[in-house]
């Protein structure tokens with residue numbers, strides 16, 4: 001099925017009463033903000049950014065060395081960024097999927113797969129040990145084919161991933177429709193153990209609590225304005241204070257970076273999400289979705305969707321919007337056009353739910369890099385380290401990203417730092433205006449490929465050969 005982008009009257013009605021706010025964050029249990037930082041401070045380790053990467057970095061550093069003075073500084077509130085806005089798919093994949101990893105790092109892939117599963121297991125274990133109530137469920141993910149040409153691709157994925165020991169099986173049309181009954185589904189690959197689902201805000205708030213209990217100092221509403229090296233330390237300047245830190249871990253994702261070099265490698269790409277009102281029993285039985293598997297369709301422009309603990313469906317993806325000059329900010333957090341298009345696609349997937357109503361809609365920035373998976377580096381003589389570039393798959397990988405960043409910062413040679421993925425950088429994006437032009441060309445070519453049985457034109461084939469891509 002090729003998704004029609006023209007919203008019909010049912011789609012327009014379904015989003016008419018939408019609340020432009022993030023369903024996960026829009027709750028009274030959201031912790032009150034920690035005080036902003038004022039005056040002159042010192043820290044052994046300064047972590048900048050309070051999303052999953054920063055929270056894991058602070059927690060892992062403190063767990064490894066309780067005597068280390070760790071200060072976490074967040075510009076807004078914890079989980080304000082992508083961490084509070086995502087679909088909550090916690091993937092074991094560190095490489096933005098099996099195929100991308102095999103293409104780029106075939107020799108390291110067995111290690112990357114094992115480390116990815118260990119990382120997911122460690123997240124589950126931490127959630128259990130710390131008693132974080134975040135609806136962490138290990139239900140797996142269905143990648144569904146909605147067009148005939150996608151079926152062979154999923155069969156190939158299931159065969160090659162299972163040959164590498166992954167728990168991925170192929171489901172034919174009847175098998176996938178017996179799990180979730182969409183007339184759009186033709187087949188699926190089901191990854192049974194490599195993906196969990198989580199309530200991302202509750203996980204972040206639980207990690208925030210764990211950081212505080214472990215002795216991490218936390219300042220919120222404290223943007224770091226710049227970093228300068230001074231002697232053996234790094235000085236971070238905030239609006240009302242300074243921090244003199246021995247080491248700095250940068251966990252600022254798609255936000256305007258504190259190191260200029262990062263803007264060559266990362267472009268912020270906006271992705272939008274809808275959440276329905278809770279479904280009635282009749283609506284659930286109309287689509288027969290009784291498990292809690294996450295779902296993703298498999299075009300270049302894809303949707304991801306899942307159920308929530310209180311019986312809603314979260315539906316996001318498809319549009320991946322880049323704004324010229326690495327445009328970033330709250331002015332891009334909502335898009336009526338994207339909401340209407342997403343609602344139309346939802347109804348094309350589930351025509352049984354014509355009377356559905358969406359309650360929430362929001363967007364968030366994805367830190368897209370040209371190889372789709374995280375990269376690391378250091379600056380200021382090794383006293384500053386960073387990780388970025390998860391490209392829309394960082395809920396799980398951020399823990400690995402943080403652990404690897406700490407390895408680099410502390411000068412530890414580990415299995416992680418030996419990986420080619422960690423030792424190399426993605427190809428940079430060209431400067432503007434070529435950047436905007438290239439992204440527009442690529443997006444149009446990907447749309448055409450989706451409408452044309454997946455056939456990639458000369459432009460996409462050239463990018464493929466160069467190992468360059470654009471994804472969300």
Ligand SMILES: Cc1cc2nc3c(=O)[nH]c(=O)nc-3n(C[C@H](O)[C@H](O)[C@H](O)COP(=O)(O)OP(=O)(O)OC[C@H]3O[C@@H](n4cnc5c(N)ncnc54)[C@H](O)[C@@H]3O)c2cc1C
Nearest residue numbers: 049051052053075081082083086087089224253364394395
């Ligand atoms: C709509 C959407 C859906 C997604 N769905 C999924 C999904 O289902 N599964 C998945 O794996 N991934 C998904 N992702 C990606 C995932 O959310 C991110 O990869 C992950 O949350 C990144 O975490 P982070 O901590 O690196 O970044 P963020 O959560 O963005 O945190 C960065 C933090 O740094 C702070 N900051 C920035 N600059 C400064 C500064 N100068 N000083 C102080 N603080 C600063 C920001 O305020 C922010 O809180 C999605 C992303 C989006 C936007």
